[in-house]
Amino acid sequence: MSAKPFSSVWTRARKGGREQGLSRDQIVRAAVELLDAEGLDALSMRKLGARLGAGATSLYWHVANKDELIELVMDEVYSGVVVPEAAGWREAASVFAYAMRQAVFDHPWSASLIGVVPALGPNALTASDRLMGAFVRAGFEGIDVDYAMTAVVSYTLGATIPEVAFISSLKASGTSMTELQAAVDPIMTKLASDRPNLLERYQSYAQQDFDPLVARRLAFEFGLMALLDGLGTRLRGVSG
Amino acid sequence: MSAKPFSSVWTRARKGGREQGLSRDQIVRAAVELLDAEGLDALSMRKLGARLGAGATSLYWHVANKDELIELVMDEVYSGVVVPEAAGWREAASVFAYAMRQAVFDHPWSASLIGVVPALGPNALTASDRLMGAFVRAGFEGIDVDYAMTAVVSYTLGATIPEVAFISSLKASGTSMTELQAAVDPIMTKLASDRPNLLERYQSYAQQDFDPLVARRLAFEFGLMALLDGLGTRLRGVSG
DNA sequence: ACACTACTCGCACACTGTTCGAGGTGACCT
């Protein structure tokens, strides 16, 4: 059992340095560039070092290990989700949801990391704080503040992760949407034969040509609005 | 650009074989055991081969590569989520949500895979079909069937993934909840100083001793009910 | 007896994260 104590970049004190040559921020920036350009699998310490004109092992002075680097890089993703400071709770939640969604779209590699890596960085915390503030001001009370906020975050993550993972796996494999359909078609008609609901809907899609990307966006909107409505009744139920 | 065509285990025809020695199902079963016992990082082809008393490369006859193995193993997770065949839409959605949540709890390694790996296996499709049937019977019409269903799935994933990832990272690091608090405390009081909402809530938690695991479950229930309520109004808005 | 298919597997390759220890380089103190 090699259980090491819990640790996160954000729980360790940062080294005060002379700020010359490599720097942590520079490394993180380069890592994001590399990730955006070539994806998660392409991020290796050697490649990252090379991109910075440095040896791979030099990075280990500025960053404890790759996991910490990834935590840092993830907070860079959260920097893209800005929540307005003084807005109604519905607007704050909406803006958050769409900003989060966009941030993951902008950095597709983050889809497989986003719920899994601890989000204790400054940007993640700022976003949380803003969102929470909106719910508090709206009149949610006690633990309901957390519950309502968690619900919005959960929905947003759960909707975004598969969506981004899907389209970026398509992009990575260079498969067009029609090619995909050709690949999926046989297994659908075969496997779905005793799954009547799935089969019917699948066939109805194949007929009409409704851009699936647009459909996804509408689905996101639909679910988000439904959730916010549900939260709204809970708010009114308490305050009057 | 090494773009390989899109492929999934489920899109390839299965080899018909003599069914002796190793078999695909046997491999998948052993992989699940290994994953449950030692986690995602511990799954390597060599280890898995050893566990089966076989050479590592023998596995490649039955499975194209590790990615495909993981798709297979993921469908094994979906086997745990059974949706009742003839139930009201709210009950079907609830049962699905809790079953899904439980399945991921039972196989914590799946948290980092679940939205990312294509879910085209038989078990995943059966669950989808059952859930979809419930929404159709309830009276959702046209594209709303998908939207409503997607919303429930999204919320469930988004709530479950971070929760399971969190507690299983705690378990892996052997850190107790109080130790964690000791680690997080300094960064909270420091970083949260200009994040007033976060700080206040954090402190109010630290005082009362409310089991965080129970809180999470209640949060899951809260958000799910809110979402279902919101979907319900959309249903009534159409049919009556 | 022959052929053929279904399978197993050792070797090898290119790659990974990370440790260690030897070096360099500049800032500060005496």
Added chain:
DNA sequence: AGGTCACCTCGAACAGTGTGCGAGTAGTGT
């Protein structure tokens, strides 16, 4: 000016990874 020390870089090495290749084996059909 010389010395000391913290800060920083990096090559070598280790233990591991996924997987292609080609040789080898075993069981079935004719």
